Amino acid sequence: MQSELQRLYPGLPVSILGMTTAGDRNLGSSLAKIGGKGLFVKELEDALADGRADIAVHSMKDVPMHLPAGYALAAVLERADPRDAFVANAFGGIAELPAGARVGTSSLRRECQLRARHPQLVIEPLRGNVQTRLRKLDEGQYSAIILAAAGLKRLGLADRIAALLTPEQSLPAVGQGALGIECRSDRGDLFELLAPLVHQPTQQCVVAERAFSRALAGSCNVPLAGFAECSGVQLRLRGLVGAPDGSTVVRGETAGAAVDAETLGLALAEDLKRRGAAAILAALVQGS
DSSP states (O other), rough: OHHHHHHHOOOOOOOOOOOOOOOHHOSSHHHHHTTGGGGGGGHHHHHOOOOOOOEEEEEEEGGGSOOOEEEEEEEEEOOOOOSEEEOOOOOOSSSOOOOOOOESSSSSHHHHHHHHTTSSSEEEEEOOOHHHHHHHHHSSSSSEEEHHHHHHTTTOOOOSSSSSEEEESOOOOOOTTTTEEEETTHHHHHHHGGGGGGHHHHHHHHHHHHHHHHHTOSSTSSSEEEEEEEEEEEEEEEEEEEOTSSSOOEEEEEEEEEEGHHHHHHHHHHHHIIIIIIIHHHHHHHOO
């Protein structure tokens, strides 16, 4: 991001304020139990509020569905690989794993889909940064782990990917693979400055996905996936909601004009609610 801004504006000084968030520090429990995705964002928003930073760059899959008042997403950049990655040292894909193999993931979304499709596997929680998760795999704590392909590729670790999971195998998280830039909503100067970075097709996809998730109260406590693809002026959105144990999964999709991204997201959410997602969500609320 720094290099891209400097390329666009050669005379503009751009510095990085390194920060470690609560989501990075609290590694002993699942995100669902310690506060959800907002743990990766709150400290960055504090830096925006007090002027230490002008913009915050987020992985869109970590951005809560509702931003606090006074903040806005100024730009969504072109999406990288949105898929989940199967990472293992002795296996080339999920189908090669023997019954009882331990698979690590930090995501209820991934856990739900893995349990639904591969009930013979043992799915266990996995926290920590990417290097920590890979170390745990290499130490033999897991037979395989599932990570976001985009994160591995951005870190130069694509060679650790044994297989990429198709959306049919593991529907991606809302916003997965896309980066977003947040700033204070009163910073019109930054909206103008960042406008060249906006990738309209990705932004429309993310709008559809986030509308879908918001309508279903999407959070780390809900096994929910939403993935949109743009083809010209058309947008296809796929989504699912499931029980954490994979016993029930409700899937659906819709398509329409990309300019109607939010409407498409809301419509798919209502369709899934009618077909069983509302009951799943109610059970999750009751059990929390």
